[in-house]
Amino acid sequence: MTDGAVSTTVKVMVVDDHPMWRDAVARDLAEGGFEVVATAGDGPEAVRRAKAAQPQVLVLDLNLPGLSGVQVCKAVIGDNPALRVLVLSASGEHADVLEAVKSGATGYLLKSAGRDELLDAVRRTAVGDPVFTPGLAGLVLGEYRRLASDPAPAAPDEPEAPKITDRETEVLRLVAKGLSYKQIAERLVISHRTVQNHVQNTLGKLQLHNRVELVRYAIERGLDD
Amino acid sequence: MGDKSKAVRIRTRPPRVVRMSVEQPLWRALTAYRLLTLVYAIGLFAIGWDQDEYQRPWAGVAYLALLAVWTLATLGRVSSAQRCTKRFLVADISIALGGILLTPLVATHQRILEGGPTLPSIWTAGAVLAFAIKGGWRWAAVTSALVGVANVIQRGGFSRDTVHNVLLVCIASIAIGYVVEVARTSERVLARALRIEAATRERERLARDIHDGVLQVLAMVQRRGAEIGGEAEALGRMAGEQEVALRALVAAGPAPVPAPASAADDLVRTVVPLQSLDREPDAPLDMSALLASLASSGVTVSAPGTAVMLPTYAAGELVAAVRAALDNVARHAGDGAHAWILLEDEPDAVLVSVRDNGPGIPEGRLADAEKEGRLGVAQSIRGRLRDLGGTVEVVSVPGQGAEVEMRLKK
Numbered sequence: 123m124t125d126g127a128v129s130t131t132v133k134v135m136v137v138d139d140h141p142m143w144r145d146a147v148a149r150d151l152a153e154g155g156f157e158v159v160a161t162a163g164d165g166p167e168a169v170r171r172a173k174a175a176q177p178q179v180l181v182l183d184l185n186l187p188g189l190s191g192v193q194v195c196k197a198v199i200g201d202n203p204a205l206r207v208l209v210l211s212a213s214g215e216h217a218d219v220l221e222a223v224k225s226g227a228t229g230y231l232l233k234s235a236g237r238d239e240l241l242d243a244v245r246r247t248a249v250g251d252p253v254f255t256p257g258l259a260g261l262v263l264g265e266y267r268r269l270a271s272d273p274a275p276a277a278p279d280e281p282e283a284p285k286i287t288d289r290e291t292e293v294l295r296l297v298a299k300g301l302s303y304k305q306i307a308e309r310l311v312i313s314h315r316t317v318q319n320h321v322q323n324t325l326g327k328l329q330l331h332n333r334v335e336l337v338r339y340a341i342e343r344g345l346d347d
Numbered sequence: 348m349g350d351k352s353k354a355v356r357i358r359t360r361p362p363r364v365v366r367m368s369v370e371q372p373l374w375r376a377l378t379a380y381r382l383l384t385l386v387y388a389i390g391l392f393a394i395g396w397d398q399d400e401y402q403r404p405w406a407g408v409a410y411l412a413l414l415a416v417w418t419l420a421t422l423g424r425v426s427s428a429q430r431c432t433k434r435f436l437v438a439d440i441s442i443a444l445g446g447i448l449l450t451p452l453v454a455t456h457q458r459i460l461e462g463g464p465t466l467p468s469i470w471t472a473g474a475v476l477a478f479a480i481k482g483g484w485r486w487a488a489v490t491s492a493l494v495g496v497a498n499v500i501q502r503g504g505f506s507r508d509t510v511h512n513v514l515l516v517c518i519a520s521i522a523i524g525y526v527v528e529v530a531r532t533s534e535r536v537l538a539r540a541l542r543i544e545a546a547t548r549e550r551e552r553l554a555r556d557i558h559d560g561v562l563q564v565l566a567m568v569q570r571r572g573a574e575i576g577g578e579a580e581a582l583g584r585m586a587g588e589q590e591v592a593l594r595a596l597v598a599a600g601p602a603p604v605p606a607p608a609s610a611a612d613d614l615v616r617t618v619v620p621l622q623s624l625d626r627e628p629d630a631p632l633d634m635s636a637l638l639a640s641l642a643s644s645g646v647t648v649s650a651p652g653t654a655v656m657l658p659t660y661a662a663g664e665l666v667a668a669v670r671a672a673l674d675n676v677a678r679h680a681g682d683g684a685h686a687w688i689l690l691e692d693e694p695d696a697v698l699v700s701v702r703d704n705g706p707g708i709p710e711g712r713l714a715d716a717e718k719e720g721r722l723g724v725a726q727s728i729r730g731r732l733r734d735l736g737g738t739v740e741v742v743s744v745p746g747q748g749a750e751v752e753m754r755l756k757k
Contacts, residue, residue: 140563146570216635216652233566234587234644236573256649256687263691264651271694298649299702300687305747 132248135160135177137168137194138210139186143233147181147210147240154241165189172198177205179248182227184211184218192221199226208247210240220261224332228325229253251318252325259298262324263291269331284327293320369530370428373480373523377425377473384470385418391464400458407453410446410466417442418470431481440478440490443471447497462508465501475520484524491517565590569644587644595639631656634697637666638690646673650690655697657755661735665699665755668731668739672701672751680705680748695757702750707743728753 134156138144141163148158160175162168165188172180180198184191195207207227209219219230229247231240232255243253254262269283286294289310296306303317310317389411401407417439424435446467451459453466465471471494479487495513502509565586572583633654642648657665669688676686680703691698728751732739737755744750 143563143567146567216650220652233563234569234590237570256647256689260649260689260691261652264653267651267692267694268653295689295691295700298687298689299700299750300647300685300704301702301747309744309747 131155131157132179132244133157133159133175133177134179134181134244135162135168135172135175136181137162137186137191138181138183139163140183143183150237150240151181151244154237154244156241156244163187165191165194168194169197169201172205173201176202179244180205180207181210181244182207182222184209184222190218192218192225195222195227196225206247206250208243208253210235216261219258220265223258223262223325224265224328226329230255230258232257252322254297254321254325256298256300259294262328263294263298265328266291266324284331286324286327290320290324293317294324297321369534370480370527373527374426374428374431377476377480378422380476381418381422381425381470381473384468384473385415388414388464388466388468388470391468392466395454395458395463400455400463401453402455403453406449407466410449410453414442414446414467414470425477428481431477436474436478436481439474440493443467443474444493444497447471447494447501450501451503459502462506465498472516472519475516476523479520479524480527482524483528484521487520487524488517491520562590562594565593584644591642591644592640595636595642630659632659632662634662634665634690634699637662638669638688638699641666641669641673641688645684646686646688648688648690651692653692655690655692657697661755664731664735665697665737665753668728668753669699669701671727671731675751676701676703676705676749679708684748697755697757698752699755700750700752703748705748707745707747707749708741 134151136144136148136151136158138147138161144161144163148161152158156179159177160171162171165186167188168180168182168186169189182191182195186194189197191209191211195209198205199207203226206229207222208229208231209222209227210231210233211219223230228250229243229252231243231253235243246253263286266284266286270285272283292310293306296309297303301309303314303321306317307314392407392411395401396404421435421439424430424432447465450465454463475487475490475494478490491513494516498509498513499505569583569587569590572579572581572586575583634657635650635653635655638648638650673686673688676684680686684703684705686701686703689698689700689702691700729739732753732755735755737753740752740754742750742752
């Protein structure tokens with residue numbers, strides 16, 4: 123990836139409130155052939171610098187002073203929808219991770235992940251391939267089940283909760299059980315690309331639903347005012 | 348920099364002590380009441396002296412002197428529940444009853460028949476109220492009954508005045524005793540709620556600070572250790588395991604609230620037995636939190652973001668079954684095997700899967716083992732699930748490890 127022309131070097135920004143950790147991640151990424159265009163230690167700074175530095179990938183800690191990681195995620199994707207966000211969190215705070223993913227983050231990695239895992243995750247995030255750890259798959263599965271068990275929308279114009287197909291459920295469950303895409307493809311006798319598509323779809327539907335909900339909420343508020 | 352300010356913040360937080368007492372004002376009021384009624388009793392006696400109503404006036408003077416000395420000497424006794432001992436209460440009421448019974452010997456028969464006051468007069472009510480504040484309405488009822496009996500004896504029969512006065516003391520003391528009991532109960536509940544709240548806040552604060560500091564450093568040690576290799580790698584692995592354990596601890600619900608060590612006063616002491624109410628024996632438990640504690644560098648736990656509640660017993664058994672499955676992985680899947688636990692909350696069932704990346708189970712081996720009657724770990728998993736009314740499925744795909752799927756109907 124990094125051997126190509128200069129224009130293909132992926133521009134990355136690292137956001138973490140812990141200086142030691144931030145520097146270590148930035149160094150690893152630089153050594154791994156990425157261009158670290160900016161770093162930030164708190165929420166508002168992250169939003170400002172992301173606007174100025176225009177990175178392609180944002181490596182984001184969720185627990186930030188000033189503005190939460192979820193809010194940063196919403197803000198930067200609002201500014202630049204092409205920006206990919208990879209959540210790198212030590213906390214395992216489920217609700218936050220899910221919220222970040224629904225508002226546009228396409229990957230989630232625990233901080234205990236190794237250096238190579240991180241580099242691989244950033245690489246995949248850069249090309250738009252979601253980074254699904256087993257933990258995230260479990261959360262997303264749970265979220266679809268929660269949406270499905272919620273009572274049906276009362277108003278007819280209310281958007282229907284996103285549904286997950288049986289095959290997508292099957293794929294997510296296997297991801298959550300730690301199987302690689304290759305192993306899943308073998309087991310289900312489908313192509314690697316199809317596995318990727320299924321995973322991407324599950325995430326895309328959640329994010330779309332989230333956006334529709336936000337717009338609807340905004341319109342309702344606007345009409346009420 | 349940031350670390351230093353954090354350390355300071357931890358040290359400077361003062362312990363929160365919240366103490367609101369309904370009882371204390373009552374004790375203060377009682378102290379004042381005893382003093383005022385002493386003066387009143389002496390005044391009443393003096394008025395009677397002027398009108399020459401006493402057959403043995405000096406006995407009356409002696410009694411009132413004793414009453415004055417006693418009241419002043421024991422003023423501090425009615426300042427709190429601890430100092431107001433049972434011995435004091437008994438002595439106090441004895442003096443009051445003695446004074447009532449002494450009245451016919453001091454006063455003229457005429458004065459008694461006219462409904463003249465007893466020697467201690469309304470000072471008696473102070474002794475009854477002390478019982479009420481100390482022990483609640485039952486003690487108050489018993490003491491006021493005693494005072495009633497003494498009054499009837501003093502008067503030599505029932506009269507409207509006597510019954511009226513006795514009833515007043517009775518109702519007032521019982522009402523105050525009841526109010527004190529209610530106040531004590533609400534104070535206990537409030538104190539407990541405050542402690543739970545404080546404990547939760549403390550946990551959240553710890554969670555934030557630990558997150559910022561210790562977890563990051565541990566994760567960092569793990570990461571660098573793995574890169575350096577050798578001895579550092581083992582250190583890193585240990586750091587990683589501690590990081591996971593700590594994260595699970597921080598994410599778990601509030602710990603049982605410990606009773607304060609210095610349970611010096613009544614209020615706090617009575618809270619201790621209530622501890623058992625904090626967790627009912629069969630209250631539901633969150634499977635997510637229970638399973639999260641099993642995570643380690645070799646075990647990944649995935650769960651929905653919401654709590655998955657199961658009754659205590661079922662949750663305990665299911666966790667035990669998962670532990671058995673993990674033991675099985677450790678035994679059969681070889682060194683460096685990894686296990687994944689997946690918790691799923693379906694509308695009608697809870698699903699827990701444990702998968703490893705070991706060589707898997709050779710075809711027919713499970714069936715063979717079953718035939719020979721030795722199933723070991725698999726047996727204990729099946730047994731537990733069967734007892735709970737659940738099912739177990741063991742799947743092994745060549746090259747993809749073994750998988751135990753436990754399903755428990757809700």
